[in-house]
Structures are given as C-alpha cells and as structure tokens.
Amino acid sequence: MHIWNQQVISLLEPLANEENARHMKAYMRGQFEFFGIKSGPRREALKPLFSRSDLPCVEHVPEVVQELWALPQREYQLVAIDLLIKQKKRLPESYLTNLEQLITTHSWWDTVDMLATHIASALFIQYPVQTSEYIQRWRESENIWLRRTALLYQLKFKADTDEALLFSLIKENQHDNEFFIQKAIGWVLREYSKTAPTSVINFIEEQGILGLARREALKWLNKSDLSE
Template sequence: MLKNTFIKIFVVEIEQLTAIFYSHSNPEKRLKMENYMKNNFPFLGIQTPVRSKLQKPFLQRFKSEKKINWDWVQSLWDLKEREFQYSALDYLITKKKHLTPADLNQLKYLIITKSWWDSVDLIASHLIGFIVRNYPEVKQDVLQWSASENIWLKRTGIICQLKFKQETDTLFLSQAITKNLNSNEFFINKAIGWALREYSKCNPHWVSEFIENHPLSSLSKKEAGKYL
C-alpha cells in the first residue's frame, strides 16, 4: 500500500512539473533554442534562469535523500522536450556528492541516449569527473570509453578531468587523447584541444611538450594553444 502511494505521488509530481514547464513555453525562444542545437531536439523555449526557478520546489523535495533517485532522472529523460533532460541533469548535479561507481552505468546510458554536446559535456565534467576524482578505481573503465566506437563516450573520456586543475592525472589524459589522434571527428578534436587548454592554465609546460610531441589535428592545436 505504501509503495503504491509513493508511486502515485511520484507520478503526480512528474505530471505537475511537466504541466508547469508546458505552461511557460515560449514559441519565439523555442525556435531560437532549437536552431542553436541544430534542430536535434524539440524545445519548449524555457531558458536556464526560468527553468531553475520553476523546478526549484521539486528539487528541494529530494534534498534530504542520500542517494540518487534514478526513477526521477529516467522519467524526465524519457520526455520529449530538451528542457526535461536539462532538468534531470540539474537534479543530478545537485546530488552529485552521492554518486558512486554503482551509478556509472546509468550515467553511461545518459551519455549515449539523446546525445549532443550540451548534455554530454555536463555529464562528463560534473558527474563522471566527480566519480573519477573520488573513486580512482573507475579510471580504467572510463579510460576505455575513449576508445569506444561511440563519439560521445570518447569525448567523455577526454574531457572528464576538465575541472581537476593541478589534480589532473596526466597519464590518463595522455592516454585518452592518444587513442584519438587520428580522428576526423569535430567533437573529438575539439575535446582534445579543450582538455589541453584547460590543463595549460596550471601546467603550460606539460601541455606545450605534449603538443610538440604528438601529431594533433589543426583544430586541437588551435584550441590547446590559446593560453600558451
């Protein structure tokens, strides 16, 4: 009985959030947002400040929970409009201190479904990065992603240390990049340059040597050398 009551409350909350988002749709902004994302996803036209305000009461309900509510994440992820995926990621970012290696497969699913740079980059830098930093035993699993056939898993393996600064594992970074040196994929070469550029802010010597000793694409070199 209690389980059925919980399910009913959960469904009602999803329906409430959906209704609130739909009631704040903006056709003019919707078109601009869809165009910006190359029309890969339908949008409601709700920009980040408005979305944050609308979803705040719902996120607060999860504040005391000590684990990730993957049912909530999946329910939002399955909805059509892109703002619902953003809301799912906002929730995960607020709860990221509760992420563990056990959550890696669920995050991998989010990376390879409804994939584009907007969602993947958040997952990689905020969520996968958190797990890699706090649970070093998963490094080899994530490093293997950089050799995947899926470009978004590759990109995640390359950029997951974006926020590590001096704590960057240079062996991990080097291996993730060298697995992709022959790539012609824009999102991979851009990621290589981005990862190197971020690390150059605290270790320009290492990055300069890496650029000199590896056959990077022109795009990767351009991105990597912006602060050198």
C-alpha cells in the same frame, strides 16, 4: 510518474515560448524538441523543487532521471542533469551503469559535457577504481560521446590531473577527424595549460597536435602571452 517529475512538468509547461523553441531547435540542428525556456527562467521556476526538503531522495534519483530523459522536450534532460549535479556526491557506485546509458542516449554536447565534467568526475573522485574501469571501456568505444567523456572527465582536476593518462587519451584520438573529438582535445589541453603550461606546450609540439585541437589548446596561452 514520480511526483517530483509531475511538479516539474506543471511548472515548465506554462513557460513554453514557441519563438524561442524554434530558435533552440534550429541551433541544435533539429535534433530535439523544446519548450523554448532558457536556462535562467527554467532554473528560477524550479527553484522550490531544488530546495533540500523537496529534492527526491537519492534512492529515487535514477528513476526520476530516467523518466525525465524519456520526455521529448530537451529542457527535461537539462533538468535531470541539474538534479544529478545537486546529488552528485550522494550517487552510488552503481550509477556508473546509468551514466553510460545517459551519455549514449539523446546524445549531444549540451548533455554529454555536463555529464562528463560533473557526474563522471564526481564518481571518479568517490569510486576511482570502479570508474577507471568504465573510462577504460569508453576510451576504446566507437561511440564518440563515450570517448569525449573519457577525454573531458578530468577537465576541472587542475593539479590532480593524471597527465600521463590525459596525454595517452589524446594520442589515441588525435587523428580522429570528428569535430567533437578534436574540440574536446583542444578544450582539455587549454584548461590543463592553466596548471601545467610547459607540459602542454611540449606535448602539443612533440605530438604534432594540429588544426582545431591546436587552435583551441593554445587560446589561453596565446592570450596570456599578449597580456604580459
């Protein structure tokens, strides 16, 4: 095991909290084991390892992340994502293959959303042509987490959002009753409404976006109306 991961383990294991772990496991529908370490204490404990001098070099990041992803406690996957975010501007184009594997392994919103909005987005900014090829494949996948990633990777793009692509992705998924797809549609429309409110309102009405997606999409616009 990589020495950086050995240090992570030695710092996290003493912080285990059984009561917190039970609550966390229940909240995540019993899918993952937990140490019971909340994000604040986790990041504080690992702060020394995230200093520039102690970070694993970018060439070792795929190995380090893969090892953390294979460990049973969910906190390790969250540490892996923190590491990826720290190194996201240095990741090579080839990491797209690794990213796809992470999205589809131990998948749930807590990892997938961070991978979509931080790592997929960063890779797209650096390697737009290559990343677009993956997005095209993900949008056609039966895997809901790959499609959720395709919907969410532009979440923070604001005026740089490819509106035509975003609306096309939503049209493809709007009749999928899967909760996490509907939630993603609402979330990305809500964020984009802060940049292009008229476009979003027109799209929602013309496309007939309903239910959960519509409620989520209009939250910011409704709040803005009330405050005026």
